[in-house]
Amino acid sequence: MQYGWLDRSLLAAIRKMAAPVPIRVEIGPRSPESQPSRDALPLVRLKDTRALFALVRNPGINFGELYSRRELEVEGDLVRLLESLYRVPQGAVARMASRWSGWLQSNSLRGSRKNIHHHYDISNDFYKMWLDSQLVYTCAYFPSENASLEEAQRAKLDLVCRKLGLRPGETVVEAGCGWGALALHMAKHYGVRVKAFNISHEQITFARERAQREGLSSQVEFIEDDYRNISGSFDAFMSVGMLEHVGRSHYREFARVIRRVIGERGRGLLHFIGKNRAAPLSAWIRKRIFPGGYTPALREVMAMLEPHNFSVLDVENLRAHYAKTCEHWLDRFERCYDQVVDRFDTTFARMWRLYLAGSAAAFRAGTLQLFQVVFAGRACQSLPWNREHLYQKSGEPGKQNIEQDVEWTPAMS
């Protein structure tokens, strides 16, 4: 196919942005003589010059917009293409993502409700199509690389309980509880009492019904309210996959809540998507997927905990596990793709496919990280001697860490 000078200039601009990734770009419908890529390079096909122009003007937003509207197609492995683009140091993707600062979606009490509703109240049925049976929508922990998603999610629930060293009779507050799998796991396998907060109406309703069904309603209370309204005092604070929604400008407030509820004697765990370097989340992701989302650098989370004299005890980076989790999700999503199209529409389905593929790519490339941070108040009396108990294979969850626990300080207080 012959291109005019405008097309040629725009194509050159795209290639320059993606450099050194040797990207193949074509315009217009696949012609009968166009060959499948022999060098296995993915090919990006744009609908027309207007689409190409939009991509050059603002790739950070418009790659996603064009892809969703079928004005951009990727022939070849979508995850692989995105991963290679993410790997470009200070490449176009990174530059564009940070240049386009976007609407600042407010995470005020009211703004949060709106932002969370946007993503989590799509419908429980949608998430049931491609999440695991317990609806755990956060990074799994694969004990071995070929563990199933179900096993890996169960292993994750158990890992965070072990990391917090939960013991029967203790009280735990969970900020952002999703469909309730972790809260119920803590109650059932670790014998703790849980208050679990969430502002997604659909999720809370589902979680309450499950608690009822499993006879755990007296141990677990699901509360449809904002983390800022958490009150009372607890032995431990747990938050898995929620900090991403808090927003940088609310970190001090978030930390004050933690401090208020666990005091100086409690302990806490934060599990969240982060970055090596502070930077805004991809503009398209913020526009279409997570309004108000922010994935912090570890430094920012340390700065959040520091004023309260919390001791950071353990940080683990599980980004390889999140890449694998996203691959599982994407795989399941592809299998129900036609149903998603039927129930929603093609634009919605392609938007979600791109989001899942892009997430897998970002965790593979290291554009995103997954951190678990364990911390304790300065007067916390009971902390494990080392981390060995996290890796003991006893089969039975919840039994491992109790004997291992150690009074650090037979001291004064």
Added chain:
Amino acid sequence: MQYGWLDRSLLAAIRKMAAPVPIRVEIGPRSPESQPSRDALPLVRLKDTRALFALVRNPGINFGELYSRRELEVEGDLVRLLESLYRVPQGAVARMASRWSGWLQSNSLRGSRKNIHHHYDISNDFYKMWLDSQLVYTCAYFPSENASLEEAQRAKLDLVCRKLGLRPGETVVEAGCGWGALALHMAKHYGVRVKAFNISHEQITFARERAQREGLSSQVEFIEDDYRNISGSFDAFMSVGMLEHVGRSHYREFARVIRRVIGERGRGLLHFIGKNRAAPLSAWIRKRIFPGGYTPALREVMAMLEPHNFSVLDVENLRAHYAKTCEHWLDRFERCYDQVVDRFDTTFARMWRLYLAGSAAAFRAGTLQLFQVVFAGRACQSLPWNREHLYQKSGEPGKQNIEQDVEWTPAMS
């Protein structure tokens, strides 16, 4: 004993500073009728009103000064007393330590040499009296709480090698190698080649002789030079107990050195004393023990790594292990106390006793923390799937992690 109004006012001031710790303070020599403390509270005995006045004026410095000169005695458990004072939230000790900002000992190339000479060139024989047989002068890792100091130091050397995932044939640069135990351990048990830097002449001389004796000179090169002069490129960067001497104002320089030598593909480990909150080291410790010393908050170390796009993979807090290490050291020190007095003098011996006791107390109380931070460059290709291999008991060091290692990224690069 009857005190005048001045003594009484000063005693009241001291008690107020220590509150809520119910401290007992007396002035003058122990009188025949003075009873040993029945409530097991330690008693602080000051030589005279002048000593008491000095303590009130500047406890952060003068507790140590008076103790060293025998103008202040502690009857009862010294570690316990210091620990209880450290536990006072925002107490006198903390306030005084930060109020007195002290001489800023420069860690320039020349300043560092002087500062390091002050502490480490006291004489190898002195350290041989009370360190373990390998002269490891950093936090040990006690596999169980009643492991010996020798076992625990060996376990620590092994732990940091496993954390870095060292493999035969790799190259490692060590910044601040002490008497060389870790460099030799890496070479002997992990088959790597090591360049180990240190600016303490006595230590380097000792390390070279040991390498010679053990036939490891071809694998380990001990270099008497500053970390800023490290050149070449390496698979891994190791630094155990040295960041404390770098000084906050040199962190950016330090990080640039790391980045220069491991690039984007390498990995690194920093093991250092830190704090929950950024604050200067105790004034007395800086004056008498570690001129130029600074123990950072974790946030400050994260901020150091962030500009270079390093991924933090693992942080572990081993402060309970450092408390125990210091208790072992103090115990050994007490057993050779008379020899230390003979060889140096009483002031020196008491100064060191206070430093070791104070360190044990600070780690117990959580005034100090011990962090091990593992990180990797963004293009690092081989990282372990999880941390299980750190806790496999194979008896044989160095064999565990190789099969466990995993290519995260079969990808593009």
